[in-house]
Amino acid sequence: MGSATTHALAATSAALDAASGVDLDVATQLFTAARTLADSVQLRSALADGAAAPSARTAVINAVFAKEFAPSAVSLLNAAVEQRWSSDADLVAGIEELAVRAAVVADPSTDVEGELFWFSRIVADNPELELALGSRLGDASAKGTLVESLVDGKVSAATSLIISSIVRQPGERRVRAILTQALDIAARQRGRTVATVTTAHDLGASQIDRLRSALSARYRTDVSINVVIDAAVVGGLRVAIGDELIDASVSTRLADLRQRLAG
Template identity: 60%
Template sequence: MGSATTQALAASTAALAQAKGVTLDTAGELFTAARLVGESGQLSGALADPAAPEGLREKLVASVFASMSDTTRQLLTTAAGQRWSDADGLVDGIEELAIRATAIAAPSDDIEGELFSFLRVIAGNAELELALGGRLGDNEAKGALVEKLLGGTASAPTVLIVSSLVRQPRGRRVRQILNRAMKIVSAQGGRIVATVNTAAPLSAAQRTRLGDALAARYDGQVSINEVIDPTVVGGLRVQVADDVIDGSISARLADLRQKLAG
């Protein structure tokens, strides 16, 4: 991410934090806006052109998104008024605003946990991953499939995020899309994501102790995503961003074999 995009995204998310009346409808409109901008090189280029007068970009937003709510248009106007590194950065930024708006609109829903659960389902089902991420499929049909699969099991915010993202993959793998969404939701809630691989499910007490230890280590609230992995053998493998803490027996055995071989 370029420095210009980093600053533009910071300004746009700050505007979202100050916005009043952010609802799931707002999030849905932002997802629609991201898709429209992403599908039109002419529109994305015009809105992300740093040489274009800010007033001209504001008028373009008002014209193209006239049917959307005042809150959504104000957020899009703020985003379009920033200096982005490129047009793709603007589309990514609007998409992130949509994901964050979803989290803001439904703070009590376990969106992150539901995204992680669906991510694990996809990871274990190559046919489903191909159906949702294949380049040849119709994107609208992919969104409808997600709505059918998750409609009775996941919350409306989660369904909105996943169905919207698979409708606009922009060359990304579906697992990449969901991982990004999960991280954004966690960041919006001020949480750190820890993926824990364990041979057997953790008890409530173990999750609490682990959460407390990680919170102290990383100085923040930690959300634990648990993966049952028989190859771990014993102990735990914890990953927080690029930081890996591998206390599994399998890791110790691998280390021992390496030392013996050396």
């Protein structure tokens, strides 16, 4: 990610925090805008053209979207295209991130991160589903409809919107990767960091609370815990948080011991 995109993401996030009237309709329209740009080389090139004046770029947004979109959605899109992006692909990804954040803002009482994690595990455990959602040959709207049918009644409207929208435009990304990315975006919007804990046995509520407190103290931020049960770790824990892996599993210690004995 280039420095221009880093700055642009911060600016669009700030614009969302300052916006009013952000609901799921606005989030839906932002996802629609991201898909529209992804499907049009000419449009996204014009909107990511750093040589063009910001007013020219916002004029394009108004011409294309203002008649159909809510004022809040148009305002957020204008805030995005006023920024300089490292590439037109980064602009599309930035608007998609803005849409994820808007869905989280629109539904503050729901554990969107937990629901996204739940669905990511469904995909991980079902290779056929992952293939169907990840295939570049599949119809985009059909993928969205499939997801909606799978999660109907099981997740919130915000989470359903996020999942059904991002699977329609995976690009070169794997489905589990885009779900993980959306989960991280949702957590950051709420000022949290996500930790994925892999253990051989389910953890009790008190164990999770102690682990959350320890990780929150270590990283100086609220931490959301997602648990993966994997008998292969034998015992102990493996914790992935951000780019760091804390591996205190028995399987790793046994592997290290075998390596030393062989050595």
